[in-house]
Amino acid sequence: MNASAATLSGWLTPALHTQSSTAPAEPSAPRDEDAILMIAVAAGDETALAQLIRKWQGPLINFFYRSIGSVEQAEDLAQMVFVRLYRAAHSYQPVARFSTYLFHIARRLLINEFRRRQRKPLDIMDPADLHGTDNSTGRDQLRMFELEEAFQQAIARLSEDQRSAILLLKQQELSYEEIAAIMQQSVAAVKTHIFRGRQKLKEILREVL
């Protein structure tokens, strides 16, 4: 345990994020409202953290829910994103839009989650999980049952790249350039994922509906 403790203590030191803190900051980098909140979080302002969580909880949970299909796990992953965000606050530099940074963390966690599942497959999911927290009203509420389940199954059959790219574009309304930065791929590759994913999604929906 001593060797690991030494490693651990090294990892836990505040110098943790020196790599990212040495990254050159762009003078023209956008400084959105969330970036200002992150600076406040780094200064220890818990209200700013709560504000960030309040603002981004819905987008993150829905992104994870569409990717994983379980509300509980979607919430857990969303919480992990905020834990990571808090740890990274001290070294955060607004070199890109905050949403790009946030979904970069989210996607890395998602990929790790898929890898973990491959190593340790879970039990069959309870179908009740698929319906989520039913607080919605109107037309959306009508879709929460068979149709929603079929749609969720269709999305689950896409590759991770295709699903993430489509969700980031349509659900999170991010630009192609932002998605490319999040996925660390070229814009052309992102467009290809989206095009092929949509084609595949339409084919699957034709089968399952």
Add this chain to the structure above:
Amino acid sequence: MPSSHPASGPDSDARLDALLAARPLAPAPDFVARTLVRVRAENTVALALRQGDEAELDRMLAASTVVPAADFVSRTLERIRTEESLAAAARAGDDSAIEAMLDHWLADQPLDPNAEPAQLAIQTRRAAAREEREITLPVKAPWRRLVDFPVWARSVGSLAAAAAVAFMVFFGVHAPKALVQEQMAFQDAQESVLDDAASNETDNVAGAMDSDDLGTINQDVDPAAGAVLDPYFVESLNVGMS
């Protein structure tokens, strides 16, 4: 004394049946109408999706299916506080905190009970590196930005490069091969004519060819077509005739 419990007494079966037959909830007056609306709506959406309606697909993708629980923010803040206090304790050298954090990080990859401390250290480093990657947004190097042409420019460049490669392949491999083949064919033809000439000359020397044959050859040799004949061949014929 008769029991008041429905499952006991002489007429318990009848009471039980009555309870089972009872319908404590009357359907709401608008139940039928609401059900029809729902069925129609679902069918409409399902039909649109089956037909590949792009707008409906986008609406489904953009829909916020899950509404976060009311206590999500407070639970998340609590979790952050707990994890940070654990990390602080581990930094301060608290063994139980260190072990708790290791258990948490390595939960996905349980260690062999007999693992060497070195292996444990490697796994810890990997976990730390993984987390570092998660929170670091890679910044594109300046030189990458310089060469980061737009997609159309890259497509045109790719096409030009492909055309250049095709050109080089054709003229570098195919064309010389054809030239060589043509040259070899010409040489073969030339050698063949020379061989024939030499053969005729030998025959003449041996006296195998009589004057009638030579006359026939002379008749066959059209002066107008003679241009195609090798001069050496014509000369050899003349020698043979003399």
